[in-house]
Amino acid sequence: MAKWGEGDPRWIVEERADATNVNNWHWTERDVSGWSEETLRRLLLGVGVAGSEGVCQLTEVSRLEGEASINNRKGKLIFFYEWQLKASWTGTTNSGIKYKGGLEVSNLSDENDPDDLDISVSLCKDQPNTALLDLMKKDGVQKVRKVLGEYVTLLKSEFSQGMILPTADGVNQPQPANQNQAKTNRTQISSAPSPAPSPAPRPAPSSTPSCTGVRIPTCSFSLKETFLTSADELYRTFTNQEFVQVFTHAAAVVEDRRGGKFQLLDGNVSGEFTQLVPDEKIVMRWRFKTWPSEHHATIGLDLKDRGDETELRMECRGVPSAEEERTKEGWRRYYFEAIKQTFGYGARLY
Template structure:
């Protein structure tokens, strides 16, 4: 995997911004958030509301580039101090807690928890004014977070056309949109039975236009998984790690890992018989300009085989190809 700190002479290896490049933007975010949120003011009914220091900053923020597309991935939390001045010499203060500011949540849907340092009728009145007038200002300022992250950091992960001059050029691949628009895995409406019945095996061979390391990391790193799965992703490249995708409709555990070559895990759909897990083995075979993913899934309930195979194509493989341009989607 390429890193944003690599020197410019390696540009020929990233023709048309083909490979995945990423940059940790937390240092930038820690400066940006206070710069746009500190000092906001609003006067309402002779009450002066104002924001103060930003504290308790935590989380992750990355900018990724693949096939010329810049993608921001972030999940951060922080507190904003607030103060209300009224009746000439009276002051009430407190905090606005932002527990989760994520890339897949619109700013106007941001959850803000407003607290006061004292408990009184006046404090509650000021708290209500903060919720009504200061919180919308904060949401408005954060609406440009992704755009501003790209503007400030995009040049570090994206090679411009001028920088590409003199290097070999490749044909720009334009993938079709993913076949599945919904990030929820298809499932049965009935409560899962405890009866397993006959079992079957699925084998699939799928080509991706990327390196083995790109595909390995895309399958296992939570930041990338939440992009192609279009939702929260519990997964990490560690043996023993629990897996939960598509709103908990897919779950399992990582059993074995060989970096850039092999992934073995247990795997089940929520609609399967209770406590029944299949075993998935993924082997990655790097070719000259692509990588072949060879999947073997054993102990799949016979009645679930077709649906399971369809879901691998629709939600995993097409999701990855559509999100990162790793080849044409299949059906």
Template structure:
């Protein structure tokens, strides 16, 4: 695979407002390195991994290095990611005695020398170092390996999955102009090379069969280490929403009030609100056909203090957007998992 910027110019078409690359017939290539650096910074840095367990405190510090290449090729809606990255993350730890007196404070690094699309289905090699090689330092290093290594690998897997869905390129697919009729006689944009009905129904687990032609329901249950009222507050407070998504949001807290999230990509209306128990909203993405709205139902259950189960039922999700792209259901499910639930855990520490 050609490196970013080195592809055959006859097949790589730059973005043009006149729609020259309509249908993405030619290769459209997007550099994802800066986007990846922001992605890893948001998920990996300033995260508390151990807070008082066995008299230890460990947290990640900052992303010291992310070098290499990361790009996405798109042709006719098919996403082909390519990447070879070298990542270095710093961390720090403290060890105290039984009386809370500080015994040692040290720092170290997490090195992932090779994150590659060739090994996308495998976890990469991770090297953990610590500055203090004494008994306490080794104890902190062992604790980081036990708790921090799985955390770091989880974030790497989230990035790999995001790249597989197109990274920043998923919103750059150009308009497709072929139009087909629906059963009601209205028109929606479609891809001339649409897959068979059998292929459309081959969705991943968590997406139910369509309840009506052209629409599907997404269901998901997630566990958080927090009180239900805290999780409810995060989802209904626009400042907290901005914090964990790093995007603009406007959220009304009133029934009948409107909201806009992800820099306006998603908008809707509150239908029912019960603090700490229930959120029901009308949702639509800007890329969906005109007049199409889905319904989001988030129910909160706290089976024991400090543990919250949230159940998502997202109904009437269209199989295609206005441009005929048939990845709407997959992208919506992945967005809930990786861009909302996963990031809430990463930013607020509710998964530790």
């Protein structure tokens, strides 16, 4: 039995003396307004633009009103944020003349994308007209949209990871995801040409993992796991990009459609969905980065809803024989155990 206060990782209700609401399973809410204010101020005060007219810099956030929170319901994260802000900016022409102005955002919320925000820029009343105002309206507004988008990304992909499954033994928190990776252009990945069919077998396998056109021995294996959740929630955990980023603690690209590409764990795992039957079956072409180039295994996940739990059967074919144990361990550790620990779907391991 897990022992409270002795660092046993099975005790994951760190701050509840009565040990209720295990895994934050039923409902938890975290007020992140303070963190949001600090983050927004830091990001906004880093905004500066330069052009042929001169340079401009946000110098003060004079108003920042609103709130933000994260809710967790059975492993589903719900984000709420609503902010109104005003900032001051200072511009300096190439000849050294200084101007002052203001910037206002009235609708930063979970209902609006950064591109839909209303951002107004103006000069102070006593300031004469200047080309620096146009610089701020064009490049300055673009920079502000970018940093407000970064705030939303941080809220969802970095700060919120502590919301699910806190541990009593101080398990390390995931490192912040690289925001450029988190915003990888999904269109570029989906439009990439499909991997070419495996070439005809050739003799003399090479010892270099990245070579092509070689003949390698492969194997098949199966695994079985039970998760304390419904089939629809487990299906979404494997196919929804935000859920994948949460349990892998890293940026990921996941296109949840037939033919959709996926890439996770810093590019060490990639592939393509070949069959998706919602809440029942997932089939994919899957590979480790270190496997011979263009070689994929075929992995099928069958989900059987058993009431308050779901049985998952995994069938894997075409794994390089030398990679069998590593592949099994990778799935157990980076998929099954990570999902259970993150979302509270823990159950016995087979």
